Amino acid sequence: MTIQPLLEIKDLYARVAAPGGREILKGVNLTINAGEVHAIMGKNGSGKSTLAQVLAGREAYEVTGGSVRYKGQDLLELSAEERAREGIFLAFQYPVEIPGVSTSYFLKAAVNAVRKHRGEPELQTKDFINLVKDKMKLLHMDPSFMNRAINEGFSGGEKKRNEIFQMAVMNPTLALMDETDSGLDVDALKTVAEGAASLRRDDNAILVVTHYERLLQYIVPDIVHIMLDGKILMTGDKALAAKVDTQGYDWVDRQARQVG
């Protein structure tokens, strides 16, 4: 019996959606099964964040070739909100501030959008409060977060914590964590990473996009990929991440030249 992969990316090409837009993804191949944690590492500009955003359905990028299948369906056919309702969650590298919309109100709307899509009854305020209570403890969040406008006036660390808190509440099938470690001090990193790691299950998967290895000490990946110039150059286990940590990315460039 073959198990259907959760996510299957084949020869994916994408460019900036503008006249003469730069090509960023140049033939990405990647398969993720349920229960796995993958890490994509790479230098700035390698295309790793773009990959996460293309998967989330950001219209700033245009897919020019290849295919993506998610839970057996054509992911590229789905709008950003349909993907979210199907369980894809992007933890943003730069979470957006939205004045005037309280975090609690927004999150309730989001949870209910997903529930509605699944044919489940909407959560009333009381049930919603019960749902978020535990998750707030997990992320060491002050309850006052909930009454504040989304990310408005939050510090960099607070914004990242808010992302993972939302991820915990939304309980995604495929979580895309885009540079979640950037801008975090050691304590905040530990809180955020442990929170994310606690969401690992047999029936979901996490894709961690990161420049550094330190986040991966808490969310230990099953498979590590290194991306360069819009392609996955090599794939290994967590030892690959350790090598990046000690040797940087220069050897990756050298190896790429040898291969090329």
Add this chain to the structure above:
Amino acid sequence: MKGQVMTQLADKNTHLSNFSQFDQSAAHAPAWLDSLRRSGIDRFEQVGFPSTREERWRYTNVAPIARMPFKLAHYDGQGTDLLDRYSFGDDAASELVFVNGHFVQQLSKLGRLSRGVFAGHLPDALESRSAQLEGALGRLADVEANPFVALNTGFIRDGAVIHIPRNVEIDQPIHLLFISTTSREPAVSHPRVLIMLEEGASGTVVESYVGGRGLYFTNAVTEISLEDRAQLDHCKLQQESGEAFHVSTTQIRLGADARYVSHAATLGGKLSRNDLNAVMAGQHADATLNGLVFIGGEQHCDNHTMLDHAEPNCPSHELYKHVLDGKASGVFKGKILVRSGAQKTDSKQTSKALLLSDDAVMNSMPALEIYADDVKCTHGSSSGPVDEEQVFYLRQRGVGLEAARHLMTYAFAADITRRIKVERVRRRLEEYMALQHGLPLDLRINDLASHDEAVKQL
């Protein structure tokens, strides 16, 4: 050139001839009121309607008002449907209802107000306190300053008078409801409001201007005098018909330690012009001006505000938000005047516009005039479409594209509405916003208060 002068004369003549009819019908007024009216109509006859060549009227062309042969509006027995829709019912301490500018006793609710508080129409007020009115009516709203004030003053008859004596506090709002009904010929009414709060008095007053359908012209003037330590929470809600013209002037004087909060919302009217001028005439007076304009189609709304810091140590805060859809146009001119000697003035002004279509236009002009050297004045202005980054963030959490845009619009405006203490006003605005933007039911923020409360218990 000659033709233009002729047109102007014809424009004025409409109202001058209205005045000669009106003058006879209002023969029983006291002499001082007669001469006040006379000063108004004389001034109007002298200056006529303003033109766009004048700086203050550059962005609002009132020619469509000037050209229209408006008749003086009459009470026609209609308007009960609008009353049912807009009445505050038991939530008002007192509700004065005016239909086409005429006070209608049987539709009004003159509640039992405490200890010497007066809320009634001008003829009643003239009987009980003529001397007081003589010193107050027309004192703040200067006929020289604005031709529309002059015109309104010429037609003072049936206005609303509110007087709260020293140290008396009223919790429930007093509601002034001005209804315009549809008539065969375009009609004009000149609503006049006088609000007087003595030392230490406090109250809440809501002015609603509403209409069903049709073309008519409302030319309103409100004068508000707050003596030392008086506090007024004031809402003005404009929901005129989509073809109507609405011009209003609100003139406020604050004594020492007085506090004034204004929430002014424009939803209706084809052409609206609001002048709101607050003079801080005593130390530590505190003025807050919040404004919301929520229009579309070919509606035009021009808000001119003035925060006049005449004395030291006064804070003022101003936040105006415009939501413009279709081919709507908005104008905001916010002037902060700090007179010499008004040291330690602390004034903050913000104007923001959300443009929901490419054809919507916003003109925002802050104007600071400062003649003191130890002051803090800031202003900021922004205008643009819904932020697509924000929309993507919401969509990535499962909120649909249209719903995300609606939610952003709603949130933008709710920033103003949630500051409004009078629940009737807040709800009416939020319902209107939800309706206009077709928010899906599951995204309506109609249980926001209970939701916020539940979250606070966390």
